[in-house]
Amino acid sequence: MSKSPVSYKRHRFPRAVTAHAVWLYFRFPLSLRLVEEMLLERGIMVSYETIRCWAKKFGPDYAARLRRKPPNPDDIWHLDEVVVMIGGRKHWLWRAVDQDGYGLHEIVQTRRNAKAARRLLIRLMKKQGCQPKRIVTDTLRSYGAARRQLMPTVEHRSHKGLNNRAENSHLPLRKRERVMQRFRSPGGLQRFVSIFSAVRNLFVPARSRHSAFNIHLHRLAAMAHWKGVAGIAA
Known part of the structure; x- marks a missing residue:
């Protein structure tokens, strides 16, 4: 409709x-x-x-x-997390992009552990409607634990040098963070990054x-x- x-x-x-x-x-x-x-x-x-x-x-x-890229079971999900300081407290922005650099999902969380990684994967699978061909992450063990629970048959490649695509996806937001002199609240960051990524997906x-x-x-x-x-x- x-x-x-x-x-x-x-x-x-x-x-x-x-x-x-x-x-x-x-x-x-x-x-x-x-x-x-x-x-x-x-x-x-x-x-x-x-x-x-x-x-x-x-x-x-x-x-x-805004139009979204149709999900594809042959997609490769690159996952990464980056720290964002809000009100003097550490928050973590967890992000997933595909092999083309298209932003799939972002979620702001206060933890950097297996529970947080699991929440990212659950939301990703719900949003995409399918599992990926492969996931690529850095060496954070939380990804492996979450993957074994939720998608044990999906290939997982964990290596610092393989995840440049996800790490580079944080750079545009870092520029905005400097211009905005940091974010004021976790909700404000979540709201902004959701819109920012949707617009960026359309134009880039x-x-x-x-x-x-x-x-x-x-x-x-x-x-x-x-x-x-x-x-x-x-």
Whole structure:
């Protein structure tokens, strides 16, 4: 069943302005104040707090409507976790990407153990609807324990040098973390990274060789899809 269009009721700015501001914020390493300045250059006077409200209200709605890559049992899941400091406490962002660098799932947790790894795998299997051909991780033993419980027949390769794909997937978020001067709460991090990854999945081509022309076509198609999702397609 198709979802109903995004509702912009009781918002005085045109939907194109709202969607463009949200796109700028989640697509590029920009602070809310920089997005405000970029809109001002176009003659649109809107406060950064309004942009924050738009990102919080419309971001999850847009992300839920963005197309997702169909699950494939031949996919290879690369799993990794990275520490994020929130309010002086360590939290762990657990992430899974496939062989093309496509973000599959992220979950913020307070622990770095087998229980946390198991929760990531459970959510992944529920979301993907199938098990992968192989999982690739670093040498953290928690992955092996969780894999043996949940998917004992799936091949597991554990080696620090094999997991660069998952480790590199953290870099764009690290840039945003610096721009945003860290995250304020675990819920805020979870909400942001879910939207951020969905937008990035749409606009960044798969990790394979493409010509400049094909990359250009990919971005044009992604922008057209984004406008359709936001309800501003021509």
